[in-house]
Amino acid sequence: MLRKCLKYDFKETFKLWWVGALTTLLSCIPMTLVMRIMTNNEDPSISDGTLLAIPLFFLVWFGMMIGTVISTLSVYIRYYRHFFGKEAYLTFTLPVKRSTLFTSKFMSAMFFTIFTYVILFVGLFSAVFLSEGGMGVFEAFENGFSSGLKSLIPAAMVGAVVTVVYGIFLTAVTAINVLSYFLIITFCGVYFKKYSLLAIIVAFYILGNFGSFVVALPLAGGFLAIFGVTGLVDANLISMGPIQLVLTVGAALLLVTIALTAINMLLAFLSNELLERKLNVS
Amino acid sequence: MTEQILNTEPILVCKDLCKSYKKNKPVLKDFNFCVEPGKITGLLGPNGCGKSTLLKLISGILVPDSGEILLCGQKRSEKSNALISYLPDSPYFSDGQKVENMLTYFADFYPDFDKTLALNMLGDLGIDPKARFRTLSKGTKEKAQLVLVMSRKARLYMLDEPLGGVDPAARDYILRTIIGNYSPDSAVIITTHLIADVEPALDDFAFMNYGGEILLSGNADETREEQGKSLDTLFREVFAC
Amino acid sequence: MAWKLNSDLPVSQQLYMKLQTDILNGEYPPGSQFPPVRKLAMEASVNPNTMQKVMGLLEEEGLLSCTSTAGRFVTEDRALLGRKKREMQEAFLLKALGEAKALGIEKEQLLDFVNNRFDESEEEYD
Numbered sequence: 001m002l003r004k005c006l007k008y009d010f011k012e013t014f015k016l017w018w019v020g021a022l023t024t025l026l027s028c029i030p031m032t033l034v035m036r037i038m039t040n041n042e043d044p045s046i047s048d049g050t051l052l053a054i055p056l057f058f059l060v061w062f063g064m065m066i067g068t069v070i071s072t073l074s075v076y077i078r079y080y081r082h083f084f085g086k087e088a089y090l091t092f093t094l095p096v097k098r099s100t101l102f103t104s105k106f107m108s109a110m111f112f113t114i115f116t117y118v119i120l121f122v123g124l125f126s127a128v129f130l131s132e133g134g135m136g137v138f139e140a141f142e143n144g145f146s147s148g149l150k151s152l153i154p155a156a157m158v159g160a161v162v163t164v165v166y167g168i169f170l171t172a173v174t175a176i177n178v179l180s181y182f183l184i185i186t187f188c189g190v191y192f193k194k195y196s197l198l199a200i201i202v203a204f205y206i207l208g209n210f211g212s213f214v215v216a217l218p219l220a221g222g223f224l225a226i227f228g229v230t231g232l233v234d235a236n237l238i239s240m241g242p243i244q245l246v247l248t249v250g251a252a253l254l255l256v257t258i259a260l261t262a263i264n265m266l267l268a269f270l271s272n273e274l275l276e277r278k279l280n281v282s
Numbered sequence: 283m284t285e286q287i288l289n290t291e292p293i294l295v296c297k298d299l300c301k302s303y304k305k306n307k308p309v310l311k312d313f314n315f316c317v318e319p320g321k322i323t324g325l326l327g328p329n330g331c332g333k334s335t336l337l338k339l340i341s342g343i344l345v346p347d348s349g350e351i352l353l354c355g356q357k358r359s360e361k362s363n364a365l366i367s368y369l370p371d372s373p374y375f376s377d378g379q380k381v382e383n384m385l386t387y388f389a390d391f392y393p394d395f396d397k398t399l400a401l402n403m404l405g406d407l408g409i410d411p412k413a414r415f416r417t418l419s420k421g422t423k424e425k426a427q428l429v430l431v432m433s434r435k436a437r438l439y440m441l442d443e444p445l446g447g448v449d450p451a452a453r454d455y456i457l458r459t460i461i462g463n464y465s466p467d468s469a470v471i472i473t474t475h476l477i478a479d480v481e482p483a484l485d486d487f488a489f490m491n492y493g494g495e496i497l498l499s500g501n502a503d504e505t506r507e508e509q510g511k512s513l514d515t516l517f518r519e520v521f522a523c
Numbered sequence: 524m525a526w527k528l529n530s531d532l533p534v535s536q537q538l539y540m541k542l543q544t545d546i547l548n549g550e551y552p553p554g555s556q557f558p559p560v561r562k563l564a565m566e567a568s569v570n571p572n573t574m575q576k577v578m579g580l581l582e583e584e585g586l587l588s589c590t591s592t593a594g595r596f597v598t599e600d601r602a603l604l605g606r607k608k609r610e611m612q613e614a615f616l617l618k619a620l621g622e623a624k625a626l627g628i629e630k631e632q633l634l635d636f637v638n639n640r641f642d643e644s645e646e647e648y649d
Binding site: 458511 | 528529530531533535561566567568571572573
C-alpha cells in the first residue's frame with residue numbers, strides 16, 4: 001500500500017514541482033553573463049558592464065527564489081489538498097492506515113525538498129562552471145582548497161567522510177523543516193476548519209520571514225557543535241592528528257543529528273495523532 | 283428457489299454510537315442500528331438528523347465519541363474500508379483530474395473494482411472517460427461518482443442522497459443499477475429525501491429523527507400493508523411540522 | 524421505464540397481480556422460460572427480495588415451476604392456466620358488476636349496453 005501511495009504522491013507533487021524546478025534552472029542562465037561581466041572588468045564599480053550585471057543578477061536571484069518557493073511549496077500543497085481539501089473524502093475512505101498515508105507524504109516531501117536544493121546547486125554550479133570567468137574562479141577555489149588539505153590527508157577520504165556525515169545531518173535538518181510545516185498544516189487544518197488555509201498562510205509567512213528558524217536553529221546548532229569542538233581543541237589542533245579531528249567533528253555532528261531525529265520523531269508523532277484522533281472531515 | 287445465504291452475520295452493527303460536533307449538541311446519541319446481508323435499507327429522515335454523520339462514522343471519515351461499529355463482525359478499521367463502498371452527498375474529485383485517472387486510482391487501491399463495468403456504465407450515461415472533472419456539470423459529476431461506487435464488489439454500499447441532483451431518467455438508471463447490483467452477500471444503505479422514488483426498491487427502512495432517534499422501522503412492504511399507505515405518506519405524517 | 528406502481532398499496536400485491544395477468548394473457552407463453560428475479564426487479568425498479576417473494580407465490584399457485592438448474596418456467600398445464608384465467612376474469616367481472624350496481628346501473632341497462640357496444644374496437648372506448 002505504501003508503494004501505491006508513493007506513486008500517486010510523487011505524480012501529483014511533480015505536477016507542480018517541475019514548474020518551480022524549471023524556473024530555477026532557467027534563471028541560472030543569466031548567471032553566466034553576470035560571471036562573464038564580473039571577471040572581464042578591471043574596475044567593477046564604474047564600468048558599463050556593472051550596470052548590466054546588477055539587473056541581470058536580480059533576475060537570477062528573483063527567478064531562483066520564485067522557482068525554489070514553488071518547488072518547496074508543491075509538497076505542502078499536496079499535503080494540504082490530500083488531507084484537508086475536497087479529496088479528503090477519497091483519502092480517508094481508502095483501505096490504508098493514516099500513518100501510511102503520512103509516511104508516504106513525508107518520503108515524497110523529503111525527496112522533492114532535497115531535489116529542489118540539488119536543482120538549485122546544479123543550476124548555480126553549471127552556470128558558474130559554464131562561464132569563462134567562472135572557470136577561473138573554480139580553479140582558484142580548487143587550488144586553495146587542495147593545497148591546504150593535500151598536506152593533511154588524501155582528498156578523497158576527506159570528501160567521503162564530510163559528505164556522508166554532513167549529508168546525514170542535512171537530511172535531519174530537512175526532515176525537521178518538512179515535519180514542522182506538516183505539523184503546522186495539520187494543526188491548522190484540524191483546529192481552524194474554515195479558516196485553516198488562512199491560518200496556514202499566516203504561519204508559513206511568519207516562519208518564512210523570521211529566517212525559517214526551524215532550519216536555521218538546527219543548522220546553527222550543528223555549526224556551533226563544530227566550532228565548539230574545534231574551539232576546544234584549538235590549542236591542540238596541531239598535535240591532534242587530522243583523522244582524529246575529522247572524527248571528532250563528525251561525532252559532534254552525529255550527536256546533533258540524533259537530537260534532531262528525536263525531535264523529528266516527536267513532530268511526526270504529533271501530526272499522526274492529530275490525523276488519527278482529532279480530524280473531523282466536514 | 284431461494285439462494286442459500288451461507289453467512290447470516292450482520293454486515294453492519296452500530297452499538298450505542300455517540301457523536302457531537304459541539305458540546306451539549308449531540309448529532310447521534312446512543313444510536314443502535316443493524317443491517318443484514320441481502321437487504322436494501324432506506325435511512326429516511328429530515329435534514330440534519332444525523333444520516334450523513336452516521337455514514338461518515340461508518341466509513342471512517344469521522345471518529346465516534348463513544349460506541350462501537352462492527353463491519354462483518356470486525357471492529358471498524360482501515361481494513362473495513364475495503365469492504366465498504368461509500369458515496370458521499372457531494373462530489374470529491376479534484377477538478378484537474380481526468381475521469382479515467384479516477385478509474386485507475388480505484389483499481390489500484392480496491393482489488394474488487396471492475397474497470398470494464400465502470401467504463402460500460404460511463405458509456406451508458408454518456409460520460410467521456412477522457413474528460414476532466416472541471417468540464418462536467420454537477421449532475422454529471424454525481425453520476426460519475428456513483429459509477430465508481432457501484433463498480434465495486436463491496437459488502438456494504440452506502441449511498442448518501444444518490445438521487446439528489448440528478449434528472450429523472452438518470453434516477454431510473456441509478457435505481458436499476460442499485461437493484462441489478464444486488465447480491466445476497468452484500469447490503470445497501472440509501473439515505474434520501476426522495477422517498478417516493480426509492481420506496482419500491484427498499485427491503486427495510488428506518489425513520490430517523492434528530493439525535494439519531496429511530497421513530498419507526500421495519501420491512502417496507504409489510505408496513506405498507508399494515509398501514510395502508512406509502513412510506514412517503516407515512517413519513518409526512520410522522521414528521522409533520 | 525419502471526412499471527407503474529402505487530406505493531400506497533403493498534408492492535408485492537401489485538407485482539403479483541401484474542405478473543399473474545401477464546402469464547394468463549399469454550405474455551409469457553406456456554412452457555417458456557421466465558425471466559430471472561434480478562432482471563425483472565431491475566425492469567420494474569423494485570426490490571429483488573420482494574420480486575423473489577412474488578415469484579414464490581406464483582410457484583405456489585402452480586403458474587410457475589422452478590428447476591434447480593435452468594431457472595423458472597411457465598407451467599404447461601393449460602387446464603390450470605385456463606381455469607385461473609376464468610377465475611381472474613370472473614373476479615374482475617364481479618368487481619365491475621359491484622361498482623356498476625353502486626352507480627345505480629340497472630340489469631337491463633347493462634345488458635343493452637353490452638349487446639350494443641361489445642363489438643366496437645378498443646380505440647372507441649375512450
